[in-house]
Amino acid sequence: MSLLRAYxxxxxxLVRQKRTWWGLGAAxxxxxxxxxxxxxxxxxxxxxxxxxxxxxxxxxxxxxLALLAFATFFGAPVISALVAGDIVSSEDANNTLKMILTRxxxxxxxxxxxxxxxxxxxxxxxxxxxxxxxxxxTIAWGVHGATLLDGRRISGGHAxxxxxxxxxxxxxxxxVLVGFAVFLSTVTRNSAAAIVGTVIFSLAWQGIAVLPGIxxxxxxxxxxxxEAWQSLFGQSGESIGRAAAMCAVYTLVPLxxxxxxxxxxxxxxx
Amino acid sequence: xxxxxxxxxxxxxxxxxxxxVDRVDLxxxxxxxxxxxxxxxxxxxxxxxxxxxxxxxxxxxxSLFGRDPAHGVRxxxxxxxxxxxxxxxxxLTGRENLRLLGALDxxxxxxxxxxxxxxxxxxxxARDRVGTYSLGxxxxxxxxxxxxxxxxxxxxxxxxxxxxxxxxxxxxxxISELPERGVTVLYSSHLLSEVEEVCNRVAIVNDGxxxxxxxxxxxxxxxxxxxxxxxxxxxxAEAAAxxxxxxxxxxxxxxxxxxxxxxxxxxxxxxxxxxxxxxxxARHQRSLEELFFELTEDxx
Numbered sequence: 001m002s003l004l005r006a007y008x009x010x011x012x013x014l015v016r017q018k019r020t021w022w023g024l025g026a027a028x029x030x031x032x033x034x035x036x037x038x039x040x041x042x043x044x045x046x047x048x049x050x051x052x053x054x055x056x057x058x059x060x061x062x063x064x065l066a067l068l069a070f071a072t073f074f075g076a077p078v079i080s081a082l083v084a085g086d087i088v089s090s091e092d093a094n095n096t097l098k099m100i101l102t103r104x105x106x107x108x109x110x111x112x113x114x115x116x117x118x119x120x121x122x123x124x125x126x127x128x129x130x131x132x133x134x135x136x137x138t139i140a141w142g143v144h145g146a147t148l149l150d151g152r153r154i155s156g157g158h159a160x161x162x163x164x165x166x167x168x169x170x171x172x173x174x175x176v177l178v179g180f181a182v183f184l185s186t187v188t189r190n191s192a193a194a195i196v197g198t199v200i201f202s203l204a205w206q207g208i209a210v211l212p213g214i215x216x217x218x219x220x221x222x223x224x225x226x227e228a229w230q231s232l233f234g235q236s237g238e239s240i241g242r243a244a245a246m247c248a249v250y251t252l253v254p255l256x257x258x259x260x261x262x263x264x265x266x267x268x269x270x
Numbered sequence: 271x272x273x274x275x276x277x278x279x280x281x282x283x284x285x286x287x288x289x290x291v292d293r294v295d296l297x298x299x300x301x302x303x304x305x306x307x308x309x310x311x312x313x314x315x316x317x318x319x320x321x322x323x324x325x326x327x328x329x330x331x332x333s334l335f336g337r338d339p340a341h342g343v344r345x346x347x348x349x350x351x352x353x354x355x356x357x358x359x360x361x362l363t364g365r366e367n368l369r370l371l372g373a374l375d376x377x378x379x380x381x382x383x384x385x386x387x388x389x390x391x392x393x394x395x396a397r398d399r400v401g402t403y404s405l406g407x408x409x410x411x412x413x414x415x416x417x418x419x420x421x422x423x424x425x426x427x428x429x430x431x432x433x434x435x436x437x438x439x440x441x442x443x444x445i446s447e448l449p450e451r452g453v454t455v456l457y458s459s460h461l462l463s464e465v466e467e468v469c470n471r472v473a474i475v476n477d478g479x480x481x482x483x484x485x486x487x488x489x490x491x492x493x494x495x496x497x498x499x500x501x502x503x504x505x506x507a508e509a510a511a512x513x514x515x516x517x518x519x520x521x522x523x524x525x526x527x528x529x530x531x532x533x534x535x536x537x538x539x540x541x542x543x544x545x546x547x548x549x550x551x552a553r554h555q556r557s558l559e560e561l562f563f564e565l566t567e568d569x570x
Contacts, residue, residue, distance in 0.1 A: 005373045012370075016361050095357040099415070102322045102351070103374035106343050110374075266325035268316075 002105045006113035014083060014117055017090075023082045023121070024128050030075060031067055031132040038063070039140045051149055051233045059144040060137035061159030065233070067133050068170050072226040077177050077202035078195065079125060084118035084181035085194030088262065092189040097267045111186075111262045115255060118182055122174050130167045134160065150234035166229035169240050172247035173225040177202060183254035186262050222250050272336030273300055275423040275454040276321065282329035283316050290316045292478035293330070298423075298456055298471075301449045305469035306458040307558075309566055313478040314458045318353045318427055321456075322346065334423065351425030351456070355432070356412020360401030364392055364411050367400055371415050378418060386414040389444075405432030413441070424448060427458045442468055466558040476566040489561055496554040497534060499525040502547035510540050526554070 014020045038045075038057055046053045050069045056062045071079075088111075091097045100110060143156035154162070180201050184194035208214075209223040218224055219242065227235070228243030276298035283291040291313040298304045308314045319325045321332055323339030323346065332338060337345035358367040365383060372378025387393045390410040400408065409432050416424055426445075430438045445468050448455055459465050465472060466486070473483040482489055501507040504525055511518040514537045516529035527534065534551075541548055 002374075002376070005377065009370045009373055012366075013359060013362070016359075094359060096359060098319075098322075098324055098353060099357055099371065100374055101324060101343075102346055102349075103371055103419075104343055104347065104376055105374040264326070266319075268319060268325050 003109040003113055003116075006105050006109045007116045010087070010113045010117035011120055014087075014121060019082055019086060020121065023079045023125060026075075026079055027125055027129040028132045030071070031063075031129055032136055034063060034067060034070075035133070035136040035140050051230050051235055052146055055146055057141055059146050059156055059159060060134055060141055061143065061146050061156060061163055063137040064130050064133040064163045065166060065229075067129060068166065068226075068229065071129075072173075072223070073203070073206060074199065076174055076226075077181075077199045080122050080174055080177045081181040081195040081198035083121045084178040085185045085198055086191040087114045087118050087182060088185040088258075089189050089191045089194055093191065101267060107263055108259070111259050115179075115182055118178050119175060122178050123171060126167045126171060126174070130163065134163065148234040152234065162232050165232050169229035169232065169243065170226070172228065172240075172243050173222065173250075176222060176225070176247050176250040179251040179253075179255045179258075183258035186258040186265075220246055222246070225250075272333065274298075274333070275300055275302075275335060276304075276456060277333040278317070278321070278330065280330035281317065281320060281327055281332065283313075283320060283325070284328050289478045291320070291327075294475065294478070294480050296473055296480070296483065298454060300422075300454050301452075302471050303445060303449060303455045303457060303469045305465035305472035306456060306475065307460070307462065307465055307472055307562060308475035310460065312475045312566075314475055315353055315427060317475070318351075318425055318456075318458055321425060322349070322351070322353065324353065348422040349425065350416035350419040350421035350423075351427070352412045352416065353425070353427045355405070355428070356408055356415065358400040358408065358411060358415075361399060363397050363399055364403065364407075365396040367411065368415055368418055372418055375419055382418060386417045389417060390414045391440075406434060406437055409433055410437070410441075413444070421453060423454045423456065425456045425458075428460070429457070430459065430461055430464055438464070462557070462559045462562055472558070474562060474565050481565040482561075486558065489558075490556055496556060497527040497529075498550065498552050498554050499527055499548070500550040501525070501541065502549065506544060506546045507541055510544060510546070511537055514540060 046056050046066045048054070050066050052062045052065065056066055091100070101107060143160065145153060145155050146159040147153050177198055181194055181198040184197040185191065188194055188197065205222045209218060209221050225243040225247050228238050228240050231238035231240055274297065276296060278294055278296040281291050281294040282289070294313070294317055306314055316325070320327045321334065321339065323343070326340065332340065334345050334349050339345040359370070362370065365387065368383045368386065369378065372383060384393070387396050390413050392407060392410055392414065395403065395407065400411065403411065409429060413429060429441055433441060442464065445455055445457065457465065457469060469486065471485050472489065474481045499507060504520070504523070507525060508518050508520070511525070511527060514533055516527050516533050516537055519526045538548060538551065
């Protein structure tokens, strides 16, 4: 119960903070910018390595997938870390830890409530991005059937349902970014350091993934898990099960490390 | 569960070579308003942080009603308060901050929140964001947040900070009334006059160590009774005092005497016998401030 109460208040605090709305607003702008650009520019397109790329202006179901692919490098780490990287360190900035840690809720409940609230924000981010992109691209191009990578033809409604599943799958690697941002927020006690650190973490992984000689290990590296959703559209070599397992490991390691630091930390200073 | 609100034995906290708290013993009995005094950097706040489980100790034991705060928040079930200035979420209103803290205590109804806001006279500003509050208002909100827990032990660190004279008077009245409601108060302050006004027992800490712990009257007695003597012939009076075994010193043309009342009685008779006129003989009650400086500066 104390975890639930703490979680409720963590989410209320997020709702009252500007950075939460900046992040969600950025997701809206990001989606609208793509739709506008593709609508206004003749012969516009998206890179062909994105599944169903050629159909992007033919049905509303494809643009949300393009947004996922583009977000992987920079957008996802920045926007998710905007809140997750601040969720513990803001207590240091406001000097409020000493107030909440002397009430009747344990450190464990407070820490994991913060983790849950940061995860909730990640989910909200995906919901806003998906909703904005579907609505905007439906207005621009309408909902029509799509042809999957394996040649199967599916209805527009079915394609949109696969979009929902793709976004749900994308939450797995997003959870890794959230977990790492919470870890940095706990350890550095500095929001800016946590946000920048999460971006560097993500970029470093992208760099590692393109190193020569590690082809066999690639499927187990963090960046590959961002592509797991493509299996829903017939992409071979991708696996949601593998992504779930790997992301669980990549998420839990920093979160548990963060908890060990938070559990033992001295709340000193002004 | 023990009835003793605070029992601290051999408490130690070091930062590198610096002993911030050095084998501190404290006992706060139920119903006490216990003053915890010391100069800046003496280790008062570090001790309070260990009491509230905010920092880990390097040695010794802490017991709040028989429970060790190092073992979790259950030890704080009957304890409330704040160290240094109370802090809140600036983007939430005063009422929301209290509701949040109440939720962390297991839930609180709006009437209880309204009651404590009324008690600290913040009802009119309860809907404003705490970011717009003055230091004094945050201080009062801190006291409201503490009272919201219905504590049996209230730990207050410099609660008069930022309060105007009327606020200090009101806070003093509030604290004085708490023991009648079954609340014990541990009051850390550098405002000696405040402590002298409201506290029945004190501990004076200096360089991380307890220089004195006990009742205020015991503290005064431990330094002996002081008397101020003015005569027509101070040299003769000083000689007579020394002969009678009364401790004597001079300061700005005044003789300061320390001794038992019987010795002072004998001295006055002797001065009369020797023809030394006594112009003034008055008992001098040492203020807490004088005793504090004597203890802390001697130690230093």
